Amino acid sequence: MRLRLNGAQVEVSAHPMKRLLDVLREECGLYGTKEGCGEGECGACTVLVNGAPVVSCLVPFAHVEGTDVLTIEGLQGQHPLQRAFAEEGGAQCGICTPGMIMAALALGPKPSMRRIRDGLAGNLCRCTGYEAIYRAIRKA
Amino acid sequence: MQSVGQSVTRKDGMAKVTGTARYIDDLSFRGLLHGRTIRSTIPRGRILAVRHQLEQRGFVVAGARDVPGRNIVALIEDDQPCLAEHEVRHTAEPILLLAHEDRDVLRAAQVEIDYETATPVLDPLASDVIHKSLRIDKGDVRDAMARAPVIVDGEYRTGHQEHVYIETNGVIAVPEKGGITLYGSLQCPYYVQKALTVLLGLPAEVVRIVQTETGGGFGGKEEYPSVIAGHAAVLALKAGRPVKIVYDRAEDMLATTKRHPSIVRHRTGVDHDGRLLAMEIEIILDGGAYVTLSPVVLSRGAIHAAGPYRCDHVRIDGRTVMTNTPPNGAFRGFGAPQTQFAMEVHMERIAERLGIDPVRLRELNALRPGDTTATGQVMDLDCSALEVLQEAVRRSDYARKRHAYAGTNRGIGVSLFFHGSGFTGSGEVHLASKAALQLTERGVQILVASTEIGQGTRTMHAQIVADTLGIPYESVHTAQPDTAVVPDSGPTVASRTCMVVGRILQRCAEEMRERLGGLSPADYWKAHGPLVIIKQYEKPEDVRWDDAGYTGDAYAAYGWGCDVAEVQMDPDTYEIRPLRITTVQEIGKAIHPSLVAGQIEGGTSQGVGYALIEHVAMRDGAMANAQLTNYIIPTTLDTPQMDVVILEKPSRHGPYGAKGVGEMPIDGPAPAVVNAIRHLALDVREIPALPEHIMEVVCGSG
Helix, strand or coil: CEEEECCEEEECCCCCCCEHHHHHHHHCCCCCCCCCCCCCCCCCCEEEECCEEEECCCCEHHHHCCCEEECHHHHCCCCHHHHHHHHHCCCCCCCCHHHHHHHHHCCCCCCCHHHHHHHCCCCCCCCCCCHHHHHHHHHC | CCCCCCCCCCCCHHHHHCCCCCEHHHCCCCCCEEEEEEECCCCCEEEEEEECCCHHHCCEEECHHHCCCCCCCCCCCCCCCCCCCCEECCCCCEEEEEEECCHHHHHHCCCEEEEEECCCCCCHHHCCCEEEEEEEEECCHHHHHHHCCEEEEEEEEECCCCCCCCCCCEEEEEEECCEEEEEECCCCHHHHHHHHHHHHCCCHHHEEEEECECCCCCCCCCCCHHHHHHHHHHHHHHHCCCEEEECCHHHHHHHCCCCCCEEEEEEEEECCCCCEEEEEEEEEEEEECCCCCHHHHHHHHHHCCCCCECCCCEEEEEEEEECCCCCCCCCCCCCHHHHHHHHHHHHHHHHHHHCCCHHHHHHHHECCCCCECCCCCECCCCCCHHHHHHHHHHHHCHHHHHHHHCCCCEEEEEEEEEEEECCCCCHHHHHCCEEEEEECCCCEEEECCCCCCCCCHHHHHHHHHHHHHCCCHHHEEECCCECCCCCCCCCCCCCCHHHHHHHHHHHHHHHHHHHHCCCCHHHHHHHHCCCEEEEECCCCCCCCEECCCCEECCCCEEEEEEEEEEEEECCCCCCEEEEEEEEEEECCCCCCHHHHHHHHHHHHHHHHHHHHCCCCCEECCEECCCCCCCCCCCCCCCCCEEEEEEECCCCCCCHHHCCCCCCHHHCCHHHHHHHHHHCCCCCCCEECCCHHHHHHHHHCCC
8 A cells, every 4th residue: 555654655565454553563663653552542652644643543554545644753853842842851751752742743833722732632641740741832 | 060950851852752762562572472361250269170272273371380480479478379270369360371473363362261259359348368457556545535625537438540551561571591581661670580580480690671661650560560571481481482461451451450449547536726636547458369569558558647747646557458359559659648648638527627727727737847757757857748738828829719719619628748758667778779880981871770660760860970970961871770780779669769779879979989089981981991889778877667666767758748729510510620739849859850840740640530530440359441441541631730839858868858759749639639629518538539429429329
């Protein structure tokens, strides 16, 4: 199947019903996308498909044919959100962080506090109480 | 140059924000098999037969008889088998292990087990098996109670709590060099090493434990990793190939430890002004099927049960009992959140009974320097109960809001709490932890078994070492915790990693600074070559504890905290919405203020979840809601606004005056929230305070 992955056209062969999460990790070697619950509740596996956040544990690979998929690796460590998360303590244990950053990216620039709280409600963090994540997003 | 007190960039920050940090499930090995655990489906009974035909189909299968050493999970008692052979004591108890290279085939494998079932004991009050009991006795309680003009009684209950680290438990066992190397998501490498030497019958030299990047612990990866590591290791040795076991969320919630449910009963004698004259406290913890860490959870719970208050006559009786449920274990706070919940809600009821302001009641009784705790420990100058209380009250505008909210659907409540840093009593002496510093060509490397589980161990230790040596923070590195490389610094638990291990490291750095004699590490390296300094914990002369009598200095230092919670009740749904929490915490010295704030914010959020929404629904001795769809933890929409204040009164026991901070934040939110609910004239004495429970209080349970 052909798709754009982190900016590059790629062809990936995998079962169409395989979870996008597993295709990214096992077929593409992109281990930055994490599994936290496997039931779409925690958001650790969030990636962007055509710019919109999805939980990749609930997306069959067939769904992303011909789309533009962006994972944490696609930001190449260059995005201001990444720097801000590192500086503000937005990452503690770090397992929710890639998904959290992808969800934050989808909020667009300078989101309001209301928009941040609504937009991240599907991403669980057990370490921070979210406060440092808010600080990071507002700083980025 | 100075880094202590600065929020320097954390060492692991960039790896985590770029997704390059490698967690256990991101690792693989040549010839890797996946492991699976077949578990009991009944809470109590005998195993009559285990039937399968999996060996013929290419599975590696291991049962109790395949354990090379002793079939136990070595911890405090030897009562828990690694694999049940005859007797089942709880649902989800491990019985058989399977391994296969194809995960889908593994998942589909069928094993039939015949049982003779027995009636399980599920109510801790009906249990006649006591895992541990203890008594703390101070003064003459009977006499003081008899003379007290007012007596207030009460019973308070707390439920299970699930850790919900976002990374589930997982390990990889690799058979090599005549032994085993175990990689895993874990807090305490040397606990796992000890457990595996016993289980596998191997000497410690060939049992190597390596901690991989760990996606949260909160105590849930303190003792449990010894179980899953044992399973993977037994399979790997039998297969002669590496075996990975990573639990899915449902298995993690069903089978692993949780916070002990508690029942705490108070009987308190007070005078009409509110002075505490006598306290009788009874604590019952539900330990679950095996002893695990329950005795020490009970111990910390009991020592904190009388709260941060002075009282000359105190008796605390505690016991932890067996039930046919999965063992409960370590969870941030370790017994203290349960007992301080009871104490703080009870204080609120004493204030209600006497008709005095709850803040005034706490001011009157708060420990001051020179006062003694329930174990007779004399409070040092860094006793800050009164300061945190007064600052939280001022900062939150408590007095005005208490008045303004009266009669509305809003409430405001306070809790005052403390938390001992380090192992209880003589625990640190028995641990005899070691830490080391190694000179390298680039600077200095820290060698400790203390693990980074999100709290910032690497960063905070590097700051202490850098400043003590007088070198840049950037030139201090930390070795990956690997029992082949680092000494045993004790477990990463009990709010001890900064105060206790950090202090040993500071002593290493002091000696290294002398040895360097003014040279930079690089120049010393060029001139003299390698240098390693290793130091061991030294008990402060004047910290004394009597194990037999349960008296003395239970902890070298305490942190102090006060929470003010504001809540709003939805009159239609009876949901309690936490609006705002003001939390003031005195922790000696914030080595890294942003990391400290992170601990306080995260712990406070976890405590709000504990108070209001985190409900483990037990059915027939097993968690019935073992999934994140219906065991819910606070999201961005459930967490209140937080106002965090850090106060510093240095302790002479910690590096740069630092005391513990990791656990204390979870002691306060639940009682503050419930006391805010009480401000709505609702008599709640149990958590989680679910809407259905609030409705019963409002409407009556009929």
